[in-house]
Amino acid sequence: xxxxxxxxxxxxxxxxxxxxxxxxxxxxxxxxxxxxxxxxxxxxxxxxxxxxxxxxxxxxxxxxxxxxxxxxxxxxxxxxxxxxxxxxxxxxxxxxxxxxxxxxxxxxxxxxxxxxxxxxxxxxxxxxxxxxxxxxxxxxxxxxxxxxxxxxxxxxxxxxxxxxxxxxxxxxxxxxxxxxxxxxxxxxxxxxxxxxxxxxxxxxxxxxxxxxxxxxxxxxxxxxxxxxxxxxxxxxxxxxxxxxxxxxxxxxxxxxxxxxxxxxxxxxxxxxxxxxxxxxxxxxxxxxxxxxxxxxxxxxxxxxxxxxxxxxxxxxxxxxxxxxxxxxxxxxxxxxxxxxxxxxxxxxxxxxxxxxxxxxxxxxxxxxxxxxxxxxxxxxxxxxxxxxxxxxxxxxxxxxxxxxxxxxxxxxxxxxxxxxxxxxxxxxxxxxxxxxxxxxxxxxxxxxxxxxxxxxxxxxxxxxxxxxxxxx
Amino acid sequence: xxxxxxxxxxxxxxxxxxxxxxxxxxxxxxxxxxxxxxxxxxxxxxxxxxxxxxxxxxxxxxxxxxxxxxxxxxxxxxxxxxxxxxxxxxxxxxxxxxxxxxxxxxxxxxxxxx
Numbered sequence: 001x002x003x004x005x006x007x008x009x010x011x012x013x014x015x016x017x018x019x020x021x022x023x024x025x026x027x028x029x030x031x032x033x034x035x036x037x038x039x040x041x042x043x044x045x046x047x048x049x050x051x052x053x054x055x056x057x058x059x060x061x062x063x064x065x066x067x068x069x070x071x072x073x074x075x076x077x078x079x080x081x082x083x084x085x086x087x088x089x090x091x092x093x094x095x096x097x098x099x100x101x102x103x104x105x106x107x108x109x110x111x112x113x114x115x116x117x118x119x120x121x122x123x124x125x126x127x128x129x130x131x132x133x134x135x136x137x138x139x140x141x142x143x144x145x146x147x148x149x150x151x152x153x154x155x156x157x158x159x160x161x162x163x164x165x166x167x168x169x170x171x172x173x174x175x176x177x178x179x180x181x182x183x184x185x186x187x188x189x190x191x192x193x194x195x196x197x198x199x200x201x202x203x204x205x206x207x208x209x210x211x212x213x214x215x216x217x218x219x220x221x222x223x224x225x226x227x228x229x230x231x232x233x234x235x236x237x238x239x240x241x242x243x244x245x246x247x248x249x250x251x252x253x254x255x256x257x258x259x260x261x262x263x264x265x266x267x268x269x270x271x272x273x274x275x276x277x278x279x280x281x282x283x284x285x286x287x288x289x290x291x292x293x294x295x296x297x298x299x300x301x302x303x304x305x306x307x308x309x310x311x312x313x314x315x316x317x318x319x320x321x322x323x324x325x326x327x328x329x330x331x332x333x334x335x336x337x338x339x340x341x342x343x344x345x346x347x348x349x350x351x352x353x354x355x356x357x358x359x360x361x362x363x364x365x366x367x368x369x370x371x372x373x374x375x376x377x378x379x380x381x382x383x384x385x386x387x388x389x390x391x392x393x394x395x396x397x398x399x400x401x402x403x404x405x406x407x408x409x410x411x412x413x414x415x416x417x418x419x420x421x422x423x424x425x426x427x428x429x430x431x432x433x434x435x436x437x438x439x440x441x442x443x444x445x446x447x448x449x450x451x452x453x454x455x456x457x458x459x460x461x462x463x464x465x466x467x468x469x470x471x472x
Numbered sequence: 473x474x475x476x477x478x479x480x481x482x483x484x485x486x487x488x489x490x491x492x493x494x495x496x497x498x499x500x501x502x503x504x505x506x507x508x509x510x511x512x513x514x515x516x517x518x519x520x521x522x523x524x525x526x527x528x529x530x531x532x533x534x535x536x537x538x539x540x541x542x543x544x545x546x547x548x549x550x551x552x553x554x555x556x557x558x559x560x561x562x563x564x565x566x567x568x569x570x571x572x573x574x575x576x577x578x579x580x581x582x583x584x585x586x
Contacts, residue, residue: 063518075525
């Protein structure tokens with residue numbers, strides 16, 4: 001006998017629960033419950049006697065509730081709708097996550113860059129004043145108007161890193177006198193003193209030294225250049241110059257023509273400076289220090305110095321070293337405000353050391369350009385960063401050759417494709433350090449996050465160069 | 473009673489045909505089918521409701537909840553334009569099927585008679 005509402009019967013409740021376990025969505029579940037309850041009520045309408053028994057039979061006629069539940073779920077499901085619904089939701093969620101993550105990355109590194117930019121901008125007055133001082137030295141005159149390239153003589157005769165070439169010009173290390181001025185007085189084995197240095201004199205006939213017009217790097221420039229990683233093209237092993245300078249000066253002391261030798265070394269310094277590389281600039285400074293040490297020794301020995309020889313003071317050399325190094329900090333595309341102020345707005349002379357600094361910057365541009373180009377909706381347009389450096393490369397034409405590096409700037413995409421694997425990007429030996437390579441290599445394919453990684457790459461080296469002012 | 477195996481492929485047609493005349497709720501459709509078939513067709517609830525829900529998802533039928541005073545709500549199914557087209561198509565298929573089966577069975581009978 002019916003004594004209560006049909007949904008109150010435990011077997012009905014259990015039956016409906018078993019069906020609804022397979023159905024998605026609360027509305028569908030409620031509809032199915034209501035429909036089955038109305039069916040049962042219609043079936044049992046007017047039944048009074050044996051109500052419980054009839055209810056049991058009515059439930060059995062529905063069959064297995066689990067099978068029915070699955071059938072009802074499948075009946076309601078349409079594949080295209082489900083696919084569209086879940087795909088759209090997933091894509092939307094992924095975009096939101098990527099955008100938020102990217103906003104965090106970009107915001108974080110933009111803040112880092114902004115602070116670095118402010119710090120470097122605060123150093124501009126000192127930079128400009130030191131530039132004025134150093135520009136007075138003949139040594140660091142502009143390089144574009146000179147015609148005779150020492151590279152045609154040297155590039156095929158010297159040792160290069162990253163290039164297997166039998167060097168014709170070889171200068172051995174002077175034993176035990178590497179780090180100080182002992183070389184001026186130490187006993188040098190006669191076999192070393194007899195090293196062939198005739199090429200030092202020969203170099204006097206050249207005005208500048210280009211690393212790309214001839215020799216192993218010539219294949220990297222021109223109409224059909226070989227596209228290589230800008231982080232692994234061959235660089236001369238400049239250290240032979242310092243060793244040669246010491247031997248040349250020692251021989252001069254012995255021969256009694258030290259003034260001529262001092263002039264030879266000054267010219268050597270000038271040539272290596274004109275290679276438009278930071279390592280070349282630093283080698284030039286080292287050669288000037290060697291020259292200065294020899295000059296002081298000559299004074300100590302009371303050797304008459306001709307009046308047309310102008311020595312460079314140790315303080316000036318130290319200042320030159322700092323300035324040549326920090327110039328790279330003022331050419332970095334990570335700080336467009338600074339670079340525009342120093343190169344585009346400045347009324348002063350072309351900054352000393354800028355050619356080597358711009359070469360460094362061109363390499364950095366290749367590294368970051370792929371990350372900073374706007375590719376996806378909502379990404380930040382970072383073209384301003386590159387457009388400023390392109391302008392600077394334009395105005396640098398009367399001052400620097402930069403044949404290879406101008407090529408880098410104009411064909412960033414091709415060079416970026418070469419270093420996309422970044423196999424030689426991180427020198428780290430730890431597994432974590434090596435993992436960095438993969439982070440950047442594959443990071444460029446991730447929308448939004450890639451711009452954060454680009455910012456990070458810019459921020460990594462940013463303050464290092466101009467930071468020398470603080471570390472002095 | 474007609475075997476459920478035979479009915480399997482025709483249930484959609486029968487449900488659509490039953491709804492052609494008027495809107496009905498599930499239990500009513502079952503009763504109507506039973507009456508129309510002279511009691512030879514006994515549709516199981518576990519078969520009927522998935523079919524009704526599939527037809528509704530496909531747009532062949534549409535439903536409406538209706539409630540008489542004091543009674544539980546009932547879900548009435550109604551044939552749509554698409555459902556009528558589907559019924560026509562299914563009916564045509566059934567006619568063709570029946571003819572083919574009749575033809576084959578008649579041929580078998582003739583063979584035995586010869």
